[in-house]
Every structure is written in structure tokens, then in C-alpha cells.
Amino acid sequence: MASIVLIGGLFVMMRRALCYRKATAGCHDAYRQSGFALIGVILLSAVIGLMMPMLLNLEAENRNAMRQHQSRAAAMAMAHHIYALAHDAYLTHSGLPLGWDKGSDMSLQQSKAITSCSQILSLSDQWQGADARISSMMINASDNPHHGDHLIMGIARQAVPADINGDTYPQLAHVVMGCVITDRPFSQLAVIRGTYWHIGGMIISGGWQAGSS
Structure with missing residues (x-):
């Protein structure tokens, strides 16, 4: 459950980044817009990649703890x-x-x-x-x-x-x-x-x- 919430939050951040890109389309040229979006996607992908193993381990530990309690x-x-x-x-x-x-x-x-x-x-x-x-x-x-x-x-x-x-x-x-x-x-x-x-x-x-x- 915790992993789903965090991943959902990351997708919200990505969506906001894309919205920001559209909102500033008139102020930047196409090259700078593409660069900003690419950096945002790379950063978010890196965060997800780093956090995913930890989230999966946490979810497995919670599942085992619940089964032991039951x-x-x-x-x-x-x-x-x-x-x-x-x-x-x-x-x-x-x-x-x-x-x-x-x-x-x-x-x-x-x-x-x-x-x-x-x-x-x-x-x-x-x-x-x-x-x-x-x-x-x-x-x-x-x-x-x-x-x-x-x-x-x-x-x-x-x-x-x-x-x-x-x-x-x-x-x-x-x-x-x-x-x-x-x-x-x-x-x-x-x-x-x-x-x-x-x-x-x-x-x-x-x-x-x-x-x-």
C-alpha cells in the first residue's frame, strides 16, 4: 500500500512537470523545453529506480508481519x-x-x-x-x-x-x-x-x- 502511494506521488510530480512545460511554452524555445522535460523524466526515473527495491522489501516485510500476527x-x-x-x-x-x-x-x-x-x-x-x-x-x-x-x-x-x-x-x-x-x-x-x-x-x-x- 505504501509503495502504491509513493509511486502515485511520483507520477503526480511528473504530470506537474509536463504541465509546467506547457505553461512556459511561450517563454522558451523548443530546445530548452525539451531539455527541461528530459531532465525531469530522468530524475523521476532515477528516484523510482532507487526507491522501488526498498518499497518492495518494505511491502514484503509488512505482509510477513501481518501473516505472523494472524x-x-x-x-x-x-x-x-x-x-x-x-x-x-x-x-x-x-x-x-x-x-x-x-x-x-x-x-x-x-x-x-x-x-x-x-x-x-x-x-x-x-x-x-x-x-x-x-x-x-x-x-x-x-x-x-x-x-x-x-x-x-x-x-x-x-x-x-x-x-x-x-x-x-x-x-x-x-x-x-x-x-x-x-x-x-x-x-x-x-x-x-x-x-x-x-x-x-x-x-x-x-x-x-x-x-x-
């Missing part, structure tokens, strides 16, 4: 969805869900993925123990718009400092995480993490965090 927004939207699924599983099972992989039994790919998700939030959650459950899926369908994305859900029971609204709660809490790692060309990682305590038959939320890279 990719990051799409990844965060998917992370919200995955987190909601993990949270539903946590509520349904009142804790660690059945049928998910134990943290002590998860694959190397799962371990790397969920560790990367925690590191985005600068946290050191314990996902490798028996008190953690992991469920993940890689989207392989080529016709799926999320082809190549890695979806990770995690629920872990671990010690978390608990000081909510000035009240002290037991430190043993459930950490719920939803994370998405998108495929190239604009690889993104988006994660949402929440902390919950079971207190007197109620579930107390310690808030949630979100991050992306």
Missing part, C-alpha cells in the same frame, strides 16, 4: 479451545482424568512439547511424575487447515503456593494446561494455564496465565 492470533484461539477441553476433563473427573497418559509414561515428543509450553510462561511445572496426565494429538490430515499442529492438554496435581485474597489454602493443587504448537511457515506456540484447589467441596480458582511465542 498466525499467532489463530494459535491463541486454538489454545483457548484446547484449554477449555482440558478444564472440562478436570471438572468431569474432579481431578486427574482417566484414559490419559501418565506423566511418567509419556513419549519423548510429548515431554518436549509440554516442557516447551511451560517454559513460555517461565514455569517449572512437574509433568513427568505419576501425578500428571497428558493427552496430545498431531493433526496429520492434509486437508485440515490446522495440518501439522500439535495439540497438548495436561493436568497435574502438584504443590503450588496458595494465597488467594488473603486466605491461605492447602498447597496441593491441580494445574490445567492447554497448548498448541503450529506448523511452519509461521510456527507459533500458544499456551494457557490455570490453577485450581479443592476446598470444602468447592473448586477455588487461582487464576490463569497465557503466553505465546
